[in-house]
Amino acid sequence: MIGHEPETLSTVPMAPAIVRDWRGSSPRPVFVHSSFRTSSTWLWERFRRSPETTAYYEIFHEALADLTPSQVMGNHHAAWESKHPAQAPYFIEFLNLLQKDKGVPAYDADMAFRSFIPSEGFDGALTSGEKSYISRLIRNATDNHKTPVLTCTRSAGRARAIARSFPGCHILLFRRLFDQWGSYSYQSLIGNSYFFDRMNDIIDYSDDLFLLNIKECFPLSTIDVKSVNLFYRFSFFHLYIYAHAFDSCDIILDASACRDPDYQATMEERIRQSTSLTIDLSGARRNFELSLLSVGDRALFVDTIRQFTKIICGGAPSPESADFVRGLAEQLLDDWDKNEFHTHRIRTSYIERLNDLAAIESDRTILIETQAQSLAAASAREALTAELAAVQDTLEDSRREATEKQAHLANDLARARETIEGLRDELTEARAAASARDALTAELAAVQDTLEDSRREATEKQAHLANDLARARETIEGLRDELTEARAAASARDALTAELAAVQDTLEDSRREATEKQAHLANDLARARETIEGLRDELTESRAELDALSNEKADLSLETTSLRAEADASTMRIESLQQSQQAIQARLKEQASEILLMGTELNAAAARNTLLDRRLQIARATPPTLMRRLARLKRRILKP
Numbered sequence: 001m002i003g004h005e006p007e008t009l010s011t012v013p014m015a016p017a018i019v020r021d022w023r024g025s026s027p028r029p030v031f032v033h034s035s036f037r038t039s040s041t042w043l044w045e046r047f048r049r050s051p052e053t054t055a056y057y058e059i060f061h062e063a064l065a066d067l068t069p070s071q072v073m074g075n076h077h078a079a080w081e082s083k084h085p086a087q088a089p090y091f092i093e094f095l096n097l098l099q100k101d102k103g104v105p106a107y108d109a110d111m112a113f114r115s116f117i118p119s120e121g122f123d124g125a126l127t128s129g130e131k132s133y134i135s136r137l138i139r140n141a142t143d144n145h146k147t148p149v150l151t152c153t154r155s156a157g158r159a160r161a162i163a164r165s166f167p168g169c170h171i172l173l174f175r176r177l178f179d180q181w182g183s184y185s186y187q188s189l190i191g192n193s194y195f196f197d198r199m200n201d202i203i204d205y206s207d208d209l210f211l212l213n214i215k216e217c218f219p220l221s222t223i224d225v226k227s228v229n230l231f232y233r234f235s236f237f238h239l240y241i242y243a244h245a246f247d248s249c250d251i252i253l254d255a256s257a258c259r260d261p262d263y264q265a266t267m268e269e270r271i272r273q274s275t276s277l278t279i280d281l282s283g284a285r286r287n288f289e290l291s292l293l294s295v296g297d298r299a300l301f302v303d304t305i306r307q308f309t310k311i312i313c314g315g316a317p318s319p320e321s322a323d324f325v326r327g328l329a330e331q332l333l334d335d336w337d338k339n340e341f342h343t344h345r346i347r348t349s350y351i352e353r354l355n356d357l358a359a360i361e362s363d364r365t366i367l368i369e370t371q372a373q374s375l376a377a378a379s380a381r382e383a384l385t386a387e388l389a390a391v392q393d394t395l396e397d398s399r400r401e402a403t404e405k406q407a408h409l410a411n412d413l414a415r416a417r418e419t420i421e422g423l424r425d426e427l428t429e430a431r432a433a434a435s436a437r438d439a440l441t442a443e444l445a446a447v448q449d450t451l452e453d454s455r456r457e458a459t460e461k462q463a464h465l466a467n468d469l470a471r472a473r474e475t476i477e478g479l480r481d482e483l484t485e486a487r488a489a490a491s492a493r494d495a496l497t498a499e500l501a502a503v504q505d506t507l508e509d510s511r512r513e514a515t516e517k518q519a520h521l522a523n524d525l526a527r528a529r530e531t532i533e534g535l536r537d538e539l540t541e542s543r544a545e546l547d548a549l550s551n552e553k554a555d556l557s558l559e560t561t562s563l564r565a566e567a568d569a570s571t572m573r574i575e576s577l578q579q580s581q582q583a584i585q586a587r588l589k590e591q592a593s594e595i596l597l598m599g600t601e602l603n604a605a606a607a608r609n610t611l612l613d614r615r616l617q618i619a620r621a622t623p624p625t626l627m628r629r630l631a632r633l634k635r636r637i638l639k640p
């Protein structure tokens with residue numbers, strides 16, 4: 001049943017710590033298995049503080065494959081919005097293991113997510129590469145007489161295989177699932193969807209039947225923190241992995257409960273007994289960032305969580321792991337219910353604002369695309385103008401060439417006419433010499449031959465001229481066609497100019513609409529600020545009440561401390577009286593023994609006196625000398 005129980009110690013069952021005496025041998029390794037955003041960096045930093053440890057951060061992190069010294073120094077809490085405690089860069093412990101070029105020896109990037117669950121399933125074994133890599137890390141620490149601490153958010157799926165190959169202290173670290181979901185959601189909203197993406201990668205890479213069913217039952221097209229399918233994937237993935245990691249771990253540590261002093265002290269003692277390390281878990285705090293989960297049908301949502309939890313528990317390795325998972329699922333529903341009660345209205349308003357911002361962003365995108373189209377149209381117009389100028393230059397060149405060819409043709413025609421005129425003159429002279437034809441027959445034949453040759457040359461020249469004229473006409477027709485195309489391009493340019501004017505009008509309308517939407521958004525933001533101010537006032541009042549309660553709690557703590565001191569003093573007095581009583585009883589026993597011994601001695605003396613008296617009675621009838629001997633004998637007997 002979903003309710004609002006007070007937050008005290010975690011109600012999720014914990015595995016008992018296994019305590020062994022490892023003195024005289026190499027320190028046994030400590031493994032911390034967890035998931036993303038579960039305070040794993042906080043716990044790793046607490047182990048790192050100890051001078052007795054070499055604490056490795058994220059031993060299966062994909063960055064280790066190409067890690068360089070400069071990258072080591074660039075990977076730290078301030079390089080991204082991590083909310084991790086301030087400390088030295090994460091991967092310093094790997095520095096002396098790096099290869100000369102890059103990367104940690106024996107590590108393969110596929111170990112990060114493709115090997116998250118062994119290929120044979122949860123009962124499968126580590127690969128030889130994983131064993132070699134982990135052995136190298138352990139040996140690097142033990143060679144320096146340090147306890148190796150190997151932490152990772154990518155190892156929970158193979159926790160059973162690691163525990164089987166590397167006995168030691170195995171810790172399963174978890175956080176309240178709804179708090180973890182809030183951290184995933186916040187990171188995604190600020191642009192960092194890494195944690196959702198990697199969870200989906202593990203599901204995509206795995207051949208595990210349950211994870212394949214989760215993928216099919218709850219499909220995703222994108223990462224949307226409002227999506228109930230994404231929430232189902234997140235919840236069932238973690239419940240399933242925790243169910244199969246539970247029995248392999250010696251200590252189950254709830255990071256959300258470490259703020260409770262009693263729970264904190266209990267876990268510190270368990271870690272000390274299991275590892276011989278003194279780790280300070282103080283300063284832990286529970287925080288919640290953001291959830292925009294939108295649930296339509298409440299009953300459907302709750303029953304879906306419970307039915308899938310039943311399936312997971314049915315396949316759990318032990319009743320204890322099944323109880324652990326059921327507790328986590330009910331805790332998840334309880335936290336969701338509280339969040340829904342307190343934030344439903346403001347979350348709905350926030351989602352509406354997000355939708356408005358998305359619409360404005362869409363309008364801005366359209367505006368940018370329109371501007372880009374306008375710029376493209378202007379560029380196209382400029383290109384067409386340049387192309388038209390080139391066409392006009394080509395046309396002018398063609399005209400010049402045609403004019404030059406026409407001049408050459410005119411010269412050729414003039415020369416042909418001159419040749420014809422010369423031939424005509426020669427023919428006239430020949431006719432004038434007809435009277436001397438007979439005498440000049442041979443000469444006339446020669447002249448006729450020459451004339452025939454000239455005619456042939458003239459005919460050929462005329463044919464060439466005709467061909468040149470035909471080509472000139474074709475060139476002129478081509479130029480006319482090009483001129484027609486240029487005129488068509490000019491018409492297209494005018495059309496583009498008109499279209500550009502229309503686009504600019506549309507752009508101006510879009511700008512006016514965007515301005516109006518911005519004004520509406522400003523009004524909405526002003527109302528939201530007023531609402532936030534009211535909530536801040538309520539928060540201030542709540543904090544004042546909380547401070548008063550804290551003061552009362554501090555007073556009660558002082559009274560409790562005083563009562564405990566008095567109880568301790570009374571206990572000490574009682575113990576002292578008991579010790580005195582025991583000493584008196586011992587002395588009484590000794591005195592009783594002495595009295596019994598004295599009684600025995602008195603009885604013996606009385607018996608001797610009786611015997612002597614009898615002898616005296618007998619001796620009274622004896623001579624005096626015998627009497628004196630008997631008297632001396634009696635004195636020797638009675639002499640102490």
